[in-house]
Amino acid sequence: MWFASPDEVRERLTAAGYLADDGIATSVFLAGALGKPLLAEGPAGVGKTQLAKAVAEATDARLIRLQCYEGLDEARALYEWNYKKQLLRIQADDGAWDDIFSEEFLLERPLLKAIRSEEPTVLLIDETDKADVEVEGLLLEILSDYQVTIPELGTITAVRRPYVVLTSNATRELSEALKRRCLYLHLDYPTPERERDILLAQVPGLPAGIAEQLARTVATLRALELKKSPSIAETVDWAHTLLALGRTELDEALIGETLGVVLKHNSDQVRAAKDLGLPTRS
Amino acid sequence: MTPPASLVDRHVGFVHALRAAGLPVSPAEGLDAARALMVVDLAQRETLREAYAATLVKRPAHRPGFDTLFDLWFPPVITGAEGTAVAADAELPELPELRERLAELLMGDPADPAFREFARTMVGRFGQVRAAPGRQSWFSFPVLRALSPETLVARMLNAMLDERGGLPEKVARRHVERTVGAFTEAVAADVRRRIAEESGVEKIARSAVRPPIDRVDFLRATKDELARLRREVHPLARRLATRLSIRHRRGRRGRLDFRRTVRASLSTGGVPLTTHLRPPRPHRPELVVLCDASDSVSTFSHFTLLLTFALREQFTKVRAFAFVDTVDEITRLFAPGADVLDAIGRLTDEADIVRFGRTDYGHVFERFAERFPDAVGPRTSLLILGDARSNYQAPALGTLKRLAGQARHAYWLNPEPRAQWDTGDSLATSYGSVVPMHECRNVAQLAAFVETLA
Numbered sequence: 001m002w003f004a005s006p007d008e009v010r011e012r013l014t015a016a017g018y019l020a021d022d023g024i025a026t027s028v029f030l031a032g033a034l035g036k037p038l039l040a041e042g043p044a045g046v047g048k049t050q051l052a053k054a055v056a057e058a059t060d061a062r063l064i065r066l067q068c069y070e071g072l073d074e075a076r077a078l079y080e081w082n083y084k085k086q087l088l089r090i091q092a093d094d095g096a097w098d099d100i101f102s103e104e105f106l107l108e109r110p111l112l113k114a115i116r117s118e119e120p121t122v123l124l125i126d127e128t129d130k131a132d133v134e135v136e137g138l139l140l141e142i143l144s145d146y147q148v149t150i151p152e153l154g155t156i157t158a159v160r161r162p163y164v165v166l167t168s169n170a171t172r173e174l175s176e177a178l179k180r181r182c183l184y185l186h187l188d189y190p191t192p193e194r195e196r197d198i199l200l201a202q203v204p205g206l207p208a209g210i211a212e213q214l215a216r217t218v219a220t221l222r223a224l225e226l227k228k229s230p231s232i233a234e235t236v237d238w239a240h241t242l243l244a245l246g247r248t249e250l251d252e253a254l255i256g257e258t259l260g261v262v263l264k265h266n267s268d269q270v271r272a273a274k275d276l277g278l279p280t281r282s
Numbered sequence: 283m284t285p286p287a288s289l290v291d292r293h294v295g296f297v298h299a300l301r302a303a304g305l306p307v308s309p310a311e312g313l314d315a316a317r318a319l320m321v322v323d324l325a326q327r328e329t330l331r332e333a334y335a336a337t338l339v340k341r342p343a344h345r346p347g348f349d350t351l352f353d354l355w356f357p358p359v360i361t362g363a364e365g366t367a368v369a370a371d372a373e374l375p376e377l378p379e380l381r382e383r384l385a386e387l388l389m390g391d392p393a394d395p396a397f398r399e400f401a402r403t404m405v406g407r408f409g410q411v412r413a414a415p416g417r418q419s420w421f422s423f424p425v426l427r428a429l430s431p432e433t434l435v436a437r438m439l440n441a442m443l444d445e446r447g448g449l450p451e452k453v454a455r456r457h458v459e460r461t462v463g464a465f466t467e468a469v470a471a472d473v474r475r476r477i478a479e480e481s482g483v484e485k486i487a488r489s490a491v492r493p494p495i496d497r498v499d500f501l502r503a504t505k506d507e508l509a510r511l512r513r514e515v516h517p518l519a520r521r522l523a524t525r526l527s528i529r530h531r532r533g534r535r536g537r538l539d540f541r542r543t544v545r546a547s548l549s550t551g552g553v554p555l556t557t558h559l560r561p562p563r564p565h566r567p568e569l570v571v572l573c574d575a576s577d578s579v580s581t582f583s584h585f586t587l588l589l590t591f592a593l594r595e596q597f598t599k600v601r602a603f604a605f606v607d608t609v610d611e612i613t614r615l616f617a618p619g620a621d622v623l624d625a626i627g628r629l630t631d632e633a634d635i636v637r638f639g640r641t642d643y644g645h646v647f648e649r650f651a652e653r654f655p656d657a658v659g660p661r662t663s664l665l666i667l668g669d670a671r672s673n674y675q676a677p678a679l680g681t682l683k684r685l686a687g688q689a690r691h692a693y694w695l696n697p698e699p700r701a702q703w704d705t706g707d708s709l710a711t712s713y714g715s716v717v718p719m720h721e722c723r724n725v726a727q728l729a730a731f732v733e734t735l736a
Contacts, residue, residue: 006326022328275452
């Protein structure tokens with residue numbers, strides 16, 4: 001068992017520096033209790049990857065990370081044979097044809113490593129939507145039965161089920177089959193109240209008043225129709241910026257000057273300045 | 283361990299209601315949810331809600347509908363003996379006090395349990411309306427009218443701010459709007475709960491759930507839904523763009539690269555064992571969009587324009603024309619980096635598209651062919667957006683046929699339901715015989731169409 005109850009999840013994640021709300025705590029608990037992978041989907045910068053790291057830290061487990069990208073294949077995700085070593089072995093000993101497909105020549109990649117790991121493991125499959133559709137097929141066998149079939153070695157079943165977290169930015173719809181096997185957690189921008197707490201936890205030394213103001217201002221920015229809404233990470237950066245500037249009061253001029261920390265498109269900045277009546281930089 | 287029978291019934295009924303509301307819940311997911319019920323504390327309502335959400339709801343667009351149904355099937359409280367209801371218009375001595383309390387709550391955190399508690403009490407006090415002799419029902423309207431949270435806004439802003447104006451007011455106003463929205467929603471949820479108690483859950487469940495955002499009819503979208511739709515444009519465009527570019531890469535292989543093949547054959551003694559192919563040339567259509575900007579379909583054409591321009595990198599060239607009863611080019615309003623909302627606002631002021639203000643497709647096609655003869659060429663995909671309702675004017679089918687003939691492809695997207703085509707002044711079939719016409723009522727249909735286009 002990974003966690004005993006959602007409340008325990010919340011406590012231990014908080015200790016690991018991650019503030020969980022009801023939705024996060026319950027899904028993280030269920031993923032452990034039911035032994036199902038957890039699919040966290042949401043816009044960039046709301047703490048999806050961070051969640052997996054926090055789970056690993058809270059449970060004292062090893063974190064194995066598979067970063068997905070276009071063109072990721074079995075050899076990179078699952079396993080590969082060490083051809084160079086095999087070749088050398090055959091050259092050294094002519095009768096070695098039979099034993100070159102053994103443990104010794106197997107290169108473990110993240111998925112196989114997680115399956116064979118004997119200690120508690122959190123497997124993070126990051127940005128699943130970036131990978132090609134074939135990779136999803138590969139994941140299906142692993143995520144439903146926690147086993148891998150290697151033609152030369154046979155089927156390897158997990159000694160100890162890893163805790164699997166998949167993340168996705170929803171740049172494409174993941175297949176229904178994959179979603180069906182996962183628990184789904186939609187992470188969205190937090191409420192101002194939660195964001196304030198996150199700021200206070202992440203930025204030591206930030207006065208509570210400023211945190212509150214920042215959180216509400218960012219919520220106002222997100223309500224505008226922007227190309228790219230500010231993420232939590234950017235709000236945290238903003239708080240750091242204000243601290244570094246040594247300002248303890250958040251006024252319009254200061255917001256106008258530092259808006260570039262949270263809004264990275266010129267048209268977004270223009271829009272925000274216009275809608276919020278900020279002084280524009282000239 | 284098996285759960286008690288009544289819980290199983292409730293679970294099955296809830297899953298059925300979700301399916302009826304259009305959520306694709308598979309039997310396997312239903313089982314997962316049941317398993318989840320066995321391990322969570324059922325007395326904790328929010329945990330139960332999230333357990334169901336994690337196992338059954340796999341798309342964010344389905345979440346609002348799910349929440350509504352959850353509140354109906356697993357109500358937070360059951361009406362007991364409460365204070366008797368009063369007629370909504372009666373002057374109550376304590377009404378100012380209640381409004382005072384409401385203002386206080388609205389300035390605080392809407393996740394506070396006291397907030398919902400207050401909403402429930404207020405529904406109990408004001409929400410009951412005698413519908414017919416001996417029958418009564420519940421409505422949100424009298425509650426909101428009695429308390430009228432909107433009229434409290436000015437007072438709350440004064441209380442929250444030292445001085446009005448500028449950014450602090452914007453931020454405070456945003457907070458108040460959010461909490462007022464939460465209060466309205468809490469009242470509506472409690473009204474639904476009370477109706478469900480009196481006339482059964484199934485009955486109200488059918489009417490309570492709005493369709494998910496990608497199934498919302500363009501022509502019937504509410505103001506909120508429109509704002510949400512517009513926010514969907516960029517994610518949707520990004521999703522479509524990835525899908526389209528993947529298809530390009532997978533598409534037909536290119537022609538033989540003679541030079542590289544011969545060069546490679548040198549290592550095999552001049553025998554071309556491996557052939558090299560040129561990378562396929564991506565087919566990028568030029569797109570000409572002709573869009574009806576009259577009020578009846580404006581939501582639809584605006585949304586489609588936004589999407590077209592968000593997808594700009596998928597087309598070599600996009601030109602957009604708007605019309606009501608005459609036509610003008612509006613491409614310049616959508617220059618890269620320009621604010622699209624702004625562009626739409628300027629559309630009616632700056633472009634010359636209105637003569638008498640009644641849509642006239644025939645005249646538009648003729649003017650278009652005359653003013654912009656070079657717009658449609660052999661590489662162009664011509665896209666017409668509109669409801670084909672021409673106020674009984676001459677259709678100019680010949681001109682449209684010529685335009686469609688010049689273009690590589692021509693399509694017509696009609697936001698009206700197919701059943702309404704050809705009724706009244708609609709010329710759907712006549713135009714449809716010249717340019718293939720597609721029904722395009724919601725984001726899902728639009729996305730499906732864009733994929734066939736590029």
